[in-house]
Amino acid sequence: MGAVQLRRRQAGGDMSDRGARLTTQRDIDLVEILDRALGAGIVITGDVTLSLADVDLVYLSLRLVVGSVPTIRGEPADEVHTLAAGAVDPR
Amino acid sequence: MIYAYAICEPATAAALSRRRGLGGAALRALQREGIAAVYSRHRSLQPRPTAKLVMAHERVVEAVMARGAVLPLRFGTQLGDEDRLAAVLAARRRELLHALDRVRGHVELGLRVIREPDRRTDGGAGERSGRDYLLARVGDHRSAELAARELHAPLAALADASVVRDHAAPPDILVAAYLVDVSRVPDFRRCADELAARQERLRVLVTGPWPPYSFAAVERR
Secondary structure: OOOEEOOOOOOHHHHOOOHHHHHHHHHHHHHHHHHHHHHOOEOOOOOOOOOHHHHHHHHHHHHHHHHOOOOEEOOOOOOEEOOOOOOOOOO | OEEEEEEEOHHHHHOOOOOEOHHHOEOEEEEEOOEEEEEEEOOOOOOOOOHHHHHHHHHHHHHHHOOOOEEEEOOOOEEOOHHHHHHHHHHOHHHHHHHHHHHOOEEEEEEEEEEOOOOOOOOOOOOOOHHHHHHHHHHHHHHHHHHHHHHHHHHHOOOOEEEEOOOOOOOEEEEEEEEEEHHHHHHHHHHHHHHHHOOOOEEEEEEEEEOOHHHOOOOOO
């Protein structure tokens, strides 16, 4: 099977008629954004005020969110894809 | 107290004045000698990483990205006041400028490789022996090596930089990020699609374009 390509923003309007997929794509976006905003990005100060527990909590709830939407429709095939959140690297 | 979102060039920061940040706070720009930071002022702020706040952070970073080169800051970056922020910009000016040069004209693309659910050991009666579990983990390890060789390596060759995340948690087999020249994004996607089509046991997800979070950090000298 081919890669599931998620084109953010550009897809915009033509997805509005596919509610289930839109929800799922938003969840994937959230996973990817949390991975990056919490686990990467520059640290310029010692005052980044996140505790490990905070991050774990987000990931726990996120896993539940993503886990509750178990299928992703591929594009354009009808293959069913499953996805779960990856673990954050809380450095 | 101030909350900082991103580092960019002064002209880029100046174009953001009408946008809002965390809690609807007005965005401000602070610049020192050719480098700028986008931030907002808050009487009190406890930026817990809720989906809403992280998305607010992300929207600001993406707005900066839409206007020029951006170095995203880690979510939760707070400083006492503008003087502290100015001091950081001054102290790290050279490395920040260097990092801006590196990401200019580039975006970050993400790769997430996921194991196909194995019907023999996943699901079913929900009973998995210790042996099944160990076999699955050995399988994951082999799949990760396969994914690194057949997916990551050729994609990394199309990127200016790449990074593989240390800890991919099952069913993720491999999570990686690539710094890709904007003009090469279609090639990258096409290549990923072709490589993924050859995989039978692995599912391949390509995401982005993202701000270059994974490539913003600069080596301190």
